[in-house]
Amino acid sequence: xxxxxxxxxxxxxxxxxxxxxxxxxxxxxxxxxxxxxxxxxxxxxxxxxxxxxxxxxxxxxxxxxxxxxxxxxxxxxxxxxxxxxxxxxxxxxxxxxxxxxxxxxxxxxxxxxxxxxxxxxxxxxxxxxxxxxxxxxxxxxxxxxxxxxxxxxxxxxxxxxxxxxxxxxxxxxxxxxxxxxxxxxxxxxxxxxxxxxxxxxxxxxxxxxxxxxxxxxxxxxxxxxxxxxxxxxxxxxxxxxxxxxxxxxxxxxxxxxxxxxxxxxxxxxxxxxxxxxxxxxxxxxxxxxxxxxxxxxxxxxxxxxxxxxxxxxxxxxxxxxxxxxxxxxxxxxxxxxxxxxxxxxxxxxxxxxxxxxxxxxxxxxxxxxxxxxxxxxxxxxxxxxxxxxxxxxxxxxxxxxxxxxxxxxxxxxxxxxxxxxxxxxxxxxxxxxxxxxxxxxxxxxxxxxxxxxxxxxxxxxxxxxxxxxxxxxxxxxxxxxxxxxxxxxxxxxxxxxxxxxxxxxxxxxxxxxxxxxxxxxxxxxxxxxxxxxxxxxxxxxxxxxxxxxxxxxxxxxxxxxxxxxxxxxxxxxxxxxxxxxxxxxxxxxxxxxxxxxxxxxxxxxxxxxxxxxxxxxxxxxxxxxxxxxxxxxxxxxxxxxxxxxxxxxxxxxxxxxxxxxxx
Numbered sequence: 001x002x003x004x005x006x007x008x009x010x011x012x013x014x015x016x017x018x019x020x021x022x023x024x025x026x027x028x029x030x031x032x033x034x035x036x037x038x039x040x041x042x043x044x045x046x047x048x049x050x051x052x053x054x055x056x057x058x059x060x061x062x063x064x065x066x067x068x069x070x071x072x073x074x075x076x077x078x079x080x081x082x083x084x085x086x087x088x089x090x091x092x093x094x095x096x097x098x099x100x101x102x103x104x105x106x107x108x109x110x111x112x113x114x115x116x117x118x119x120x121x122x123x124x125x126x127x128x129x130x131x132x133x134x135x136x137x138x139x140x141x142x143x144x145x146x147x148x149x150x151x152x153x154x155x156x157x158x159x160x161x162x163x164x165x166x167x168x169x170x171x172x173x174x175x176x177x178x179x180x181x182x183x184x185x186x187x188x189x190x191x192x193x194x195x196x197x198x199x200x201x202x203x204x205x206x207x208x209x210x211x212x213x214x215x216x217x218x219x220x221x222x223x224x225x226x227x228x229x230x231x232x233x234x235x236x237x238x239x240x241x242x243x244x245x246x247x248x249x250x251x252x253x254x255x256x257x258x259x260x261x262x263x264x265x266x267x268x269x270x271x272x273x274x275x276x277x278x279x280x281x282x283x284x285x286x287x288x289x290x291x292x293x294x295x296x297x298x299x300x301x302x303x304x305x306x307x308x309x310x311x312x313x314x315x316x317x318x319x320x321x322x323x324x325x326x327x328x329x330x331x332x333x334x335x336x337x338x339x340x341x342x343x344x345x346x347x348x349x350x351x352x353x354x355x356x357x358x359x360x361x362x363x364x365x366x367x368x369x370x371x372x373x374x375x376x377x378x379x380x381x382x383x384x385x386x387x388x389x390x391x392x393x394x395x396x397x398x399x400x401x402x403x404x405x406x407x408x409x410x411x412x413x414x415x416x417x418x419x420x421x422x423x424x425x426x427x428x429x430x431x432x433x434x435x436x437x438x439x440x441x442x443x444x445x446x447x448x449x450x451x452x453x454x455x456x457x458x459x460x461x462x463x464x465x466x467x468x469x470x471x472x473x474x475x476x477x478x479x480x481x482x483x484x485x486x487x488x489x490x491x492x493x494x495x496x497x498x499x500x501x502x503x504x505x506x507x508x509x510x511x512x513x514x515x516x517x518x519x520x521x522x523x524x525x526x527x528x529x530x531x532x533x534x535x536x537x538x539x540x541x542x543x544x545x546x547x548x549x550x551x552x553x554x555x556x557x558x559x560x561x562x563x564x565x566x567x568x569x570x571x572x573x574x575x576x577x578x579x580x581x582x583x584x585x586x587x588x589x590x591x592x593x594x595x596x597x598x599x600x601x602x603x604x605x606x607x608x609x610x611x612x613x614x615x616x617x618x619x620x621x622x623x624x625x626x627x628x629x630x631x632x633x634x635x636x637x638x639x640x641x642x643x644x645x646x647x648x649x650x651x652x653x654x655x656x657x658x659x660x661x662x663x
Contacts, residue, residue, distance in 0.1 A: 023073060024071075024190070025077065025107045025109050026109060026110065026112070026113055026186065027077050027099055027112045027113070028079060028115065029112055030115030031115075031117065031124050031127060034081070035115055035117060035143030035144050037472060038174055038472055039113075039115050039141060039171065040076065040078040041469070041475050042174065043063070045063075047073070048063035048475075061077075062077050063075075074186075077098065077106075080092065082096065085130045088380050089380055090377040099131060099136070111137045111139060111186050113140075114127065115143050116128055117143055118144055118145045121155070122226055125226065126222060129222060132165065137192055139169065140168045141169055141171050142155070143171055143172075145172055146172045148170075153230060153231075154231050155229060155230045159225075160225065163229065167185035167189065169181045169182045174469040239464070249344065254340070255344055258341055261332070261337075263421070263425060266428045266432075268324070268328070269428075270422050270425050273320040276320040280316060284312075284313030284317070288305040291305050306569055307496055308497065311496025311497075311500065311565030312492055313568075314568035314584055315562070315565055316488055318561075319485075321402075322401060322480070323480070326398070329476075330472065334469055334472050336464060339462050339463055340462065341359075341363075342363070343462060346359065349443075353443065353444065353447030354447065358384070360375055360378070365395035367398055368399070369395065369397055369621045374624065383453040384451075387451045389625055389629065390442070390443075390446060391439040391442050391443050391446075396613060399559065400561075400613065402564050403563060403609065407608060408424040409424075409585050410589055411589075427609075491558070495555060495559065499529060499555055500569050502528040502532075503551075503569055505528060506527065529570070532551065533547035533548060533554070534547040542651055542654070543607050543654050545607075545608070546593070548570050548591075549567075549608070552567050557617045558618075558619050559617075559619070560618055571584065602662070603658070608650075610649050611650040614642060614645050614649055614650075615642055615645075615646035615647075616643065622639060
């Protein structure tokens with residue numbers, strides 16, 4: 001190592017320096033599912049940041065890699081996955097341009113590390129061979145090499161290196177095996193001269209026959225060197241992944257297993273999250289009591305307790321459930337099961353005219369519609385892409401989960417089916433499935449009317465099953481929790497303060513002395529927020545909603561989960577310690593109309609869940625649709641048709657429930 005560093009110090013030409021004035025830039029490239037993310041996480045640890053590439057909404061991940069104690073940290077750019085330099089989508093074009101030094105505002109990589117799945121050499125080496133032909137400094141990392149060692153396949157990395165003319169390093173990222181050797185190979189590559197880039201991109205060939213000839217020739221070369229460097233035992237038997245897939249991807253058993261997995265996830269979330277949720281609720285209640293005890297009564301104390309603490313605390317109480325949801329999604333994705341879920345749902349999506357690539361954006365939308373809509377950049381056909389964007393908000397994102405949970409806790413808690421399965425878990429599963437079903441129907445209509453176009457064929461690779469990486473799951477939880485906490489500390493905090501002010505002003509005057517709860521009701525009803533709620537009450541009354549719920553609906557169009565903080569504020573303003581509910585759940589259960597009837601019933605809660613499932617109540621989503629479509633026409637259309645659909649569905653739910661005798 002020291003010899004390489006000394007040589008690097010003396011021989012490397014500008015602009016590459018090792019004195020800290022210019023750190024090395026390393027691009028991490030590879031096919032999708034080649035183990036690139038695991039390698040990136042192992043190389044950089046927590047020294048990562050996420051942003052967008054300049055001028056576009058495709059996510060950019062970069063981090064610091066300490067190649068040697070003698071050198072400053074290198075900057076590693078984790079590029080979007082691509083199969084070849086013949087890019088067909090925006091994210092692939094971005095990766096290609098960075099790799100070839102054509103990107104603006106992004107430094108040309110000093111070294112390219114190509115993640116190559118050791119269990120699928122022929123396909124993965126296609127991209128690597130293209131990059132080698134460009135004359136760039138290339139190092140190949142043979143990922144998931146532990147699977148090779150457990151199989152009958154034997155790979156001679158030295159033979160591969162000699163045949164390709166670049167360093168080939170076997171690595172097992174999750175165990176940090178081979179990372180030191182990879183660092184040495186990168187440093188050794190730095191002292192190699194860089195030749196002029198050769199234009200070998202198939203996309204630049206004007207003659208289709210010439211392009212086809214080059215593609216056969218390249219694969220023939222790859223197959224030849226792979227056959228020389230790798231050998232497989234005789235009488236190969238199906239591996240474990242293939243045996244599992246016979247059941248998991250079965251036409252009948254596969255969908256049943258998928259439904260059972262989803263049900264198990266929701267059941268576990270409800271079982272495990274109740275304790276930490278109660279603890280968080282108690283902490284914020286104690287904090288509010290402490291503030292009231294140590295500060296004099298007045299508007300500032302009301303702002304802190306009823307605005308900031310009640311608003312933000314009401315949303316943060318649902319953090320455990322959201323983190324558990326992200327945990328299970330990360331585990332299923334890292335294990336390889338999500339690719340099987342895509343395979344199982346591809347038949348349905350193709351039946352309604354959607355591209356198979358739509359699965360990943362729709363799956364991402366279960367966390368948040370914004371990155372899901374951004375992920376549609378991988379879809380080449382503009383009509384297919386817009387169709388996917390238009391239905392992505394139907395996926396039940398994490399912002400809806402607090403609303404579902406609140407309604408279930410208030411009206412369906414403790415109820416079980418067959419004495420084992422929680423009714424709440426079944427309701428959540430039903431909400432997710434209903435969102436998917438509505439999305440399928442809407443997509444079917446759009447693809448046969450305003451967005452009519454045939455769905456192109458979809459080829460998808462099923463990666464081998466693997467044990468989820470603790471590091472990958474931890475990184476996913478850390479990034480998601482950070483995003484949620486930032487949202488709670490910025491958007492939700494600001495909205496909570498604004499809503500408190502709208503509920504607290506103008507101050508009620510000439511209120512007759514009496515019950516504190518009556519005084520609070522008068523204050524809320526005559527406030528700015530109360531007036532807005534009463535203005536829309538005639539329109540929402542057929543859905544089972546009163547003017548207080550109307551206030552929550554108005555606020556939730558900024559961000560769905562703010563209805564929790566809104567209701568916390570509305571049901572707490574002006575209450576004293578004798579009448580104040582111990583929690584928002586109790587407040588909903590005890591809320592009464594003037595005639596003494598209950599404001600909230602199980603049917604009201606179900607109607608509200610249906611409304612939140614189908615309505616587009618997120619300004620961030622609207623903004624990203626505007627940016628992705630470069631027009632206000634599509635976001636306006638999306639908000640209008642989703643709102644109309646939500647109103648009709650909620651109306652049918654509430655009024656139909658009444659006709660059937662439900663309350």
